[in-house]
Amino acid sequence: MSMFCNQCEQAAKGTGCDIMGVCGKNPEVAALQDLMIYGLKGLAIYADKAREFGARDETIDLFMFEGLFTTVTNVDFDPVSIAAKLRKCFDNKEKIKALYETAYREKTGNHAPQISDGPAAWVIANDLVGLVKQGEAHGINTHHTDPDIRSAIEVLIYGLKGMAAYADHAFILGKTDEEVFAFFHKALAATTDPTKGLMDFVGLSMECGKMNIKVMGMLNQGHIDHYGQPVPTKVQLGTRKNKGILVSGHDLRMIEELLKQTEGKGIDVYTHGEMLPAHGYPGLKKYSHLYGNFGGAWQDQHKEFPDFPGAIIFNTNCIQRPADSYKDRLFTWGMVGWPGIKHMTGWNFSEVINKALECPDLPDAPGKEILTGFGHNAVLGVADKVIEGVKSGAIKHFFLIGGCDGAKPGRNYFTELAEIVPKDCVILTLACGKYRFNKLEFGDIGGIPRLLDVGQCNDAYSAVQIALALAGAFNCGVNDLPLSFILSWYEQKAHVILLSLLHLGIKNIKLGPALPAYLTPNVLNFLVENFNIGQITTADADLKAALGA
Structure with a gap:
């Protein structure tokens, strides 16, 4: 089985990973993620057409975020998880297709034109082997025969992937926007249009950048509404003697729920990587057991996590292949997945908390303090x-x-x-x-x-x-x-x-x-x-x- 992925900075040989992803993604997962993009294109085609006739479904709109976020680097490495999302993708495509056809018939009195080929006509395979085979037929190099247009399409698709991650974070905080939903469908559907040329995709990529500012503004407002404006805050590095849970990722709502559920249980909560800025928000720093930050950036987790004897949970992208030394106390949540690692759904973190209580105390080894919390306000x-x-x-x-x-x-x-x-x-x-x-x-x-x-x-x-x-x-x-x-x-x-x-x-x-x-x-x-x-x-x-x- 072969693969080709060039979406991250660490692409092998500066061109692309064709044997195994530098991130740890294997060819099976790569094929499933390629199929996800193909399936989402079909969904986008019908969702875009349905909007022309005033029909939409927010559940389907939100799945676009989920599907795209799943394919972001260092998010979901679990083929079983991705296969289940592919089933949701196909079901949602068929649902929005039916909505479009109904809306078309009601507005025109005629049956909607049928699409007999391409991603809109995709029929999902029956098993994992079949899904992988379908994915192998729809990789990056099938996006377009012209290399420059294909490059511009990739620029757009990777922009949509990144924006989907931010939009997913915003949705968790209750922020959505119809214009954003519509753009995702319009832009991804455009990548299947043979009449569009290089400058069309350059223009859509610039529009993606514009729309992303809106999405990040929504996310920023969601953070402020829930946790207040961040303020300059000193953050303790190292650890103190107590039970501990380490949270890695980006999602502030998740760490808030964890802080609520660990209050009074003798457990300190630590941030890792991109969670560090959580310490600057008044709505989070009020919890005295949000103790400090452990470790550095995502790529050092395999060196640092063995030295954290408590429970560890990832709530967004940046996971690496876990070492055996901490695999039994590692959890994932949200879009993150790794084969064999316990995945938490919903907002009940009792399993993570119980694991932390079973683990030994962290060492009493405080470090220096660093500053965070210099948001624009x-x-x-x-x-x-x-x-x-x-x-x-x-x-x-x-x-x-x-x-x-x-x-x-x-x-x-x-x-x-x-x-x-x-x-x-x-x-x-x-x-x-x-x-x-x-x-x-x-x-x-x-x-x-x-x-x-x-x-x-x-x-x-x-x-x-x-x-x-x-x-x-x-x-x-x-x-x-x-x-x-x-x-x-x-x-x-x-x-x-x-x-x-x-x-x-x-x-x-x-x-x-x-x-x-x-x-x-x-x-x-x-x-x-x-x-x-x-x-x-x-x-x-x-x-x-x-x-x-």
Whole structure:
């Protein structure tokens, strides 16, 4: 069995994984995920047509998020789980097809035209072997015969995948939007339209970036509505002697429910990876047993988790193949899945809690404290000081150094860059890329910390709002600010954030360590010519270029 996957930064040989995914995805899972995209295209075709006649179903709309999120890197590695979702995909396709045909007949008095081929006509196989075989027939290279158009289609699909993850987080917090639902269906259905060319998909990708800003705004508001505006907060590293549960991922609602259910049980809850910013929200930090943060970014879990003797649970993407040393106390929740690992459904975490109580106490080994919680509200709350600092010359430049971390060599660049940024410059950071340097001492400028942790990758909305507010304060465009974007990327959530920045017209972004393998030379040239996007080089050279030295 063969495969081909090039959707993440660590694509083998810089071109794509064709034997085994660097992420741990095997060919069977790769085929099932390819089939999910194919099936979702069929669903999107009918959902898009149904909307033309005023018919829709929110359950089917929401499944689009679930299906796309399932295919994001480091989410679901369990073929049985994906097969069950494929059944839901097919059932939803048939349901929306029936809704469309009924609506068409009611509006026109005629029977709807039948679609006899392609993803809209897909009939699901009866078993796992059959599903895998179907998936093998519908991989990336079948999207289009023209390599440039295929590349542009991939740019769009990977943007939809990343946005689906954010939309799923927002939905969990009660936020949905009809325009967002409609765009998902319109855009994915367009990838099956043979009349569309390269610039059609470039335009849809820019629209995806625009729509993603709306989705991240919904997610941001959901967080604020539930937990308040994040505030600058010191977070304890290391552990203390007590029972413990480690939460890795992004979902704040899940950790809130866990905190409620562990209250008074002698269990401390720790964050890992992108959960670190949870400590900055008043609605979460009120729980005294939300003790601290353990470990760093996702790619180090196999080295760090053996040293955490409590229970561990993943609530969103970033899971790796678990080691035997902690597999028996590991759980998954939400879209995450791994074969043989207990998956939690719903909001009852009693099994996780009981496992934590069975485990030995954590060691009494506290570490240093680090700061988080500098969302746009907190930063703009001291905007007068920031603006005065720029006007007086105390602050010469801003660097946004953040994004997804990863295991591929070359990411020490981001540490080196942060270390040599002059002391009259401020570093904004977000997502797990911050772990490359967030334990270093940077000091402050006039009481403003030189390192401002804006939050998760989900909080890119805050970084955008900070940039827009600064531009407004100085009556200029974002590209005219003393602000440099130097971003690390790994998977599709980072990809759609990049599309959002491009939609805003932000230029001169440095991206790395490697540029996406799915960009053909012609598509890459388009990005260079229109946005001057470029690959990182060396920390010294990129710093000099940013400062005009």
